[in-house]
Amino acid sequence: MALTSSNMPELGLPAPDFTLPDTYGTPVSLSDFDSAAGLLVAFWCNHCPFVRHINAEFANFAAEYQAKGLAVVAISANDVTTHAEDDPVNMRRMAEESGYVFPYLYDETQDVARAFAAACTPDFFLYDADRRLVYRGRFDDATPGNDAPVTGSELRAAVDTLLAGLPIESAQNPSIGCNIKWRAG
Secondary structure, eight states: OOEEEOOOOOTTOBOOOOEEEBTTSOEEEGGGGTTSSEEEEEEOOSSOHHHHHHHHHHHHHHHHHHTTTEEEEEEEOOOTTTOGGGSHHHHHHHHHHHTOOSOEEEOTTOHHHHHHTOOEESEEEEEOTTOBEEEEEOSOSOOTTSOOOOOOHHHHHHHHHHHTTOOOOSOOOOOEEEEOOOOOO
16 A cells, blocks of 8 residues: 555646446436535545545445535546456445445546546545535545544535535645556556
8 A cells, every 4th residue: 555645636626527437337427416516526445444444434424415415426446457356346335335325436547537636545526516626635634543533524624614605725634545556557
């Protein structure tokens, strides 16, 4: 595992367009979320200990905030030739076991991850109703091996502020996790 931080792209950037299959092969596109008050895109995978550490609380967070009008989608872009645990069959298993109420998409070409400038798992990108980036950073300060509780406090604060129609603080902490497993060449 290579410890990696978010790239922290510039706030205000538009959400990159995408169409990716979910774990059942059904295509999901950025435009599918047009009516949502905000969109959270999480780069995710099955094997990463940082993702596993926050997985249950993130699933709860997503259900809570989807009920408030936030669209949530997770994307796995890892190379499954080197990390078979992250293939779509195992993604579906994780989604079902974790009770995900959001689409979990597979970025086989890794083009979408590159377009978002995703670097690690987990890596969070929050967009407003106009699909402009308003938050990129971590869920909270909990990581495997520290005693911080998993609450999602930093992402919750950003989403609450967004849904209240207020500007989000621009001082944001990068997410830290496993590097995305890029294909060689």
